[in-house]
Amino acid sequence: MAIILGIESSCDETSAAICIDGQIHSNIIANQTIHEKFGGVVPELASRAHQQHIIPTVNEAIREAKIHKNAIDAIAFTRGPGLLGSLLVGTSFAKAFAMARKIPLIEVNHMQAHILAHFIEDPKPAFPFICLTVSGGHTQLVLVNDYFDMELIGQTIDDAAGEAFDKTAKILNLPYPGGPLIDKLAKEGVPRFQFPEPQIKGLDFSFSGLKTAILYFVQQQIAQNPNFLQDNIHDICASVQERIISILLKKLRRAAEHYHINQVAIAGGVSANSGLREGLDKLAKEEHWDAFIPRFEYCTDNAAMIAIAGYYKYLYNDFATQDIAPLARWAI
Ligand code: KG4
Ligand code: ZN
Numbered sequence: 418m419a420i421i422l423g424i425e426s427s428c429d430e431t432s433a434a435i436c437i438d439g440q441i442h443s444n445i446i447a448n449q450t451i452h453e454k455f456g457g458v459v460p461e462l463a464s465r466a467h468q469q470h471i472i473p474t475v476n477e478a479i480r481e482a483k484i485h486k487n488a489i490d491a492i493a494f495t496r497g498p499g500l501l502g503s504l505l506v507g508t509s510f511a512k513a514f515a516m517a518r519k520i521p522l523i524e525v526n527h528m529q530a531h532i533l534a535h536f537i538e539d540p541k542p543a544f545p546f547i548c549l550t551v552s553g554g555h556t557q558l559v560l561v562n563d564y565f566d567m568e569l570i571g572q573t574i575d576d577a578a579g580e581a582f583d584k585t586a587k588i589l590n591l592p593y594p595g596g597p598l599i600d601k602l603a604k605e606g607v608p609r610f611q612f613p614e615p616q617i618k619g620l621d622f623s624f625s626g627l628k629t630a631i632l633y634f635v636q637q638q639i640a641q642n643p644n645f646l647q648d649n650i651h652d653i654c655a656s657v658q659e660r661i662i663s664i665l666l667k668k669l670r671r672a673a674e675h676y677h678i679n680q681v682a683i684a685g686g687v688s689a690n691s692g693l694r695e696g697l698d699k700l701a702k703e704e705h706w707d708a709f710i711p712r713f714e715y716c717t718d719n720a721a722m723i724a725i726a727g728y729y730k731y732l733y734n735d736f737a738t739q740d741i742a743p744l745a746r747w748a749i
Contacts, residue, residue: 418437418438418490419437419438419490419491419728419731419732420435420436420437420484420488420489420490421435421436421437421489421490421491421492421493421523421724421727421728421731422434422435422475422478422479422489422491422492422493422514422724423435423436423492423493423494423525423720423721423722423723423724423725423726423727424471424475424492424493424494424495424507424510424511424720424723425494425495425507425527425530425718425719425720425722425723426467426471426494426495426499426503426504426506426507426510427495427497427498427499427500427503427504427507427527427718428458428463428499428500428503428553428554428718429448429449429452429458429463429466429503429718430446430447430448430449430717430718430719431446431447431449431466431467431470431471431474431506431507432444432445432446432447432474432718432719432720432721432723433445433471433474433475433477433478433479433720434478434719434720434721434723434724435478435479435481435482435484435489435724436721436724436725436727436728437482437484438728439536439725439728441537441721441724441725442481442482442483442484443477443478443479443480443481443482444478444714444715444719444720444721444724445474445477445478445481445720446474446714446718446719446720447470447473447474449462449463449466449470451466452593453592453593455593456587456592456593457583457593458500460500460501460502460503461502463500463502463503464500464502464503464505464506467503467506467507468506471506471507471510472510475510478720486518487518489518489520490520490521490731491515491520491521491522491523491727491731491736492511492514492515492518492520492521492522492523492727493511493523493524493525493723493724493726493727493728493730493731494507494508494510494511494522494523494524494525494723495507495525495526495527495530495723496508496524496525496526496737496741496743496744496747497526497527497743497744497745497746497747498526498527498528498554498555498744498745498746498747499527499554499743499745500745501743501745504743504744504745505743507743508741508742508743512739512741515739516739521731521736522736522737522738522739522741523727523730523731523735523736523737524737524741525723525726525727525730526726526747526749527718527723527747528550528555528557528559528747528749529565529567529726529749530722530723530725530726531550531552531684531685531722532548532550532559532561532567532682532684533564533722533725533726533729534684534711534715534716534719534721534722534725535548535682535684535709535711536564536725536729537711537712537715537721537722537725538711538712538715540707540709541709542561542680542682542707542709543680544561544562544563545560545561545562545676545678545680546561546678546680546681546682546709547559547560547561547570547669547672547673547676547678547680547681547682548561548681548682548683548684549665549668549669549681549682549683549684549688550683550684550685550688551577551578551579551665551683551684551685551686551687551688551693552577552578552579552685552686552687552718553577553579553580553583553594553596553686554577554579554580555572555573555577555685556572556573556577556578556579556622556624556665557569557571557572557573557749558570558571558572558620558668558669558672559749560672560676560678561682564726564729565729565730565733565735567749569748569749570620570672570676571619571620571621571622571668571672572621572622573621573622573623573624574617574621574622574623575623575624575625576623576624576625576628577624578622578624578661578664578665578687579594579596579685579686579687580624581624581627581628581661582594582595582596582599582657582658582661582687582690583595583596584628585599585628585631585657586598586599588628588631588632588635589635589646589650589653589654590646596686596687596689596690597689599654599657599658600658600689600690600691600692602650602651602654602655603651603654603655603657603658603659603692604655604691605651606650606651606652606653606654606655606656607651607652607655608652608655608656608658608659608660609652609655609656610634610649610652610653610656611656612627612630612631612634612656612657612660613626613627613630614660614663614664614667615627615664620668620671620672620675621668622664622665622668624661624664627657627660627661627664631657635653658690658692659692662690662692662693662696663696665693666693666696666697666700669681669683669697669700670700670704673704673706679704679705679706679707680706680707680709681697681701681706681707681708681709682708682709682710683697683708683709683710683711684711684716685716686716686717686718687716688710688711688716689713689716689717694710697710698710
């Protein structure tokens with residue numbers, strides 16, 4: 418039997434999870450609401466909040482899994498990519514815990530973990546599959562050959578998809594993080610405004626032009642009608658969301674065609690978006706794909722995905738040493 422404690426602290430959620438023989442028994446997430454009033458994550462505040470949250474979050478994960486901390490066989494932590502100060506808290510905690518309890522330490526790449534979240538529950542994708550990983554900091558198309566054999570086949574050349582949601586929300590005077598709120602408002606809107614689709618070759622993405630187009634459009638409309646935003650917020654959100662989704666799914670389809678693969682998955686915070694989930698399901702039917710969409714709680718940042726990634730590394734005896742340091746940037 419293998420009991421793995423997973424720790425996630427790469428951005429603004431402190432999370433701890435317990436994985437027992439590949440099954441998640443707890444997944445505790447402490448959100449940091451302090452950033453809302455600043456309209457984005459403030460790194461210094463994030464790392465301080467991680468310091469406050471980490472021990473209670475781990476205790477809660479152990480309690481909920483109904484195990485004793487002495488039973489933990491290994492501790493897995495997010496080494497990167499992410500905010501360095503935030504990563505340092507999780508890394509230091511994991512190193513201290515491993516040293517004190519004399520158990521192995523396991524480093525996990527956050528972007529690999531988003532993809533490995535697909536191995537928490539059934540149905541699981543078969544290798545090789547293509548995963549579209551869309552989060553606040555990344556937009557990647559990944560060819561997944563095996564648990565830790567992943568090839569980056571496309572990525573954003575500027576903003577990430579989550580950033581496109583969050584920056585649009587700012588333009589629309591909506592609070593941070595904008596993604597979930599745009600998703601909610603879009604449900605009651607009609608996508609009647611046309612925003613441009615970037616013409617980027619191959620499997621790469623671009624979102625910065627869209628953001629600028631939305632900004633100019635909103636400014637022009639407000640000049641004519643000062644209440645434009647209030648009067649049309651649902652339709653604007655529906656239009657923006659539809660365009661972001663069409664950009665993402667177009668490249669996903671292109672990747673599947675190019676690699677002749679019909680196992681297709683989405684991961685990362687933006688995969689919680691209801692329009693993207695519906696869009697992928699619809700496209701999968703048309704294309705005869707098997708589509709894999711994680712449960713909501715495993716889309717946004719969570720330690721269950723770190724614990725499951727740690728579990729597979731544990732099976733491979735792939736352990737880290739005490740001199741390990743976090744990495745703000747780390748290729749998949
Ligand atoms: O994976 P994640 O939790 O953190 C990073 O690793 O970045 O992703 C956070 C991103 C944010 O940009 C947030 O606005 C977006 O995911 N997001 C959503 C939704 N839920 C979270 N975007 C669109 N629709 C959602 N429902
Ligand atoms: Zn993430």
